[in-house]
Amino acid sequence: MTKTTTPQPTPAELGILTVLWRLGPATVREVHAALEHPVGYTTVLKFLQIMTEKKLVRRTESGRTHVYQPVVTEETTQRRMVSDLMDRAFGGSSARLVMQALSTKPASPEELREIRRLLDGLNGDSR
Amino acid sequence: MTKTTTPQPTPAELGILTVLWRLGPATVREVHAALEHPVGYTTVLKFLQIMTEKKLVRRTESGRTHVYQPVVTEETTQRRMVSDLMDRAFGGSSARLVMQALSTKPASPEELREIRRLLDGLNGDSR
DNA sequence: TTGACACTACGAAGTCTTTCGTATAGCTTG
């Protein structure tokens, strides 16, 4: 039996993944420079090592420096995190989560339109 | 300067809060019995003590047993957690979170209708 | 009264997360 699911990233790991999703393949130095939350160079290195073990990123040893790239996609990760929150805090109801999200921070008009489009796609007959 | 915000509940604390939201004021024994995730009695007691310190719950010493009740509401907690996820994983965009939520686990037709109503309330003119 | 229970308080262990400091080795340029 092999593990089929990659573990949830921790908050710090998510920060690093976010950078990698934006930059694409990058070195420790590049990730370190791009991180909003200031943290030591070796800290970033350590995380990338840990994340490599966890299969959250993959590394290529191009010469002396290593280049890291995300294994998990942003969408997959978002899906997993939303799903987790839905189960843990909303009894599995996406509707309640959606409504909390929208009333917490309303989307822009264009975004609202896009959401509406999505709703229309989900069930044609809504009256 | 006084702390104005109650801290985020940890996963285990959220489980206990969920029970309290459902039961209303309850004793350790009642919470323990109602918890889905099986855990020792003293573990529950310990959490309730910690949560009392954190002001997540309030306790009334009615005789020898203590009765606990939630201080934070379910809605407030949900809002906080959604907001946190939105910031951490969705760059602050509620729209993207909403869309992930709906495509991860579609809502029922009635729920969809309810969401639509909410959308209509948010901006009257959506074309 | 005394033994069996019930309840709270406390301390502590084990794991996970985050953060660095230090060690080591390669490369580069006066």
Place this chain on the structure above:
DNA sequence: CAAGCTATACGAAAGACTTCGTAGTGTCAA
């Protein structure tokens, strides 16, 4: 070549989370 810069690897510390075990105290029935 030597000094210094750059990279990785490793270990360890500090704090948060979770989970109990044990101790102490009160209550109640036989």
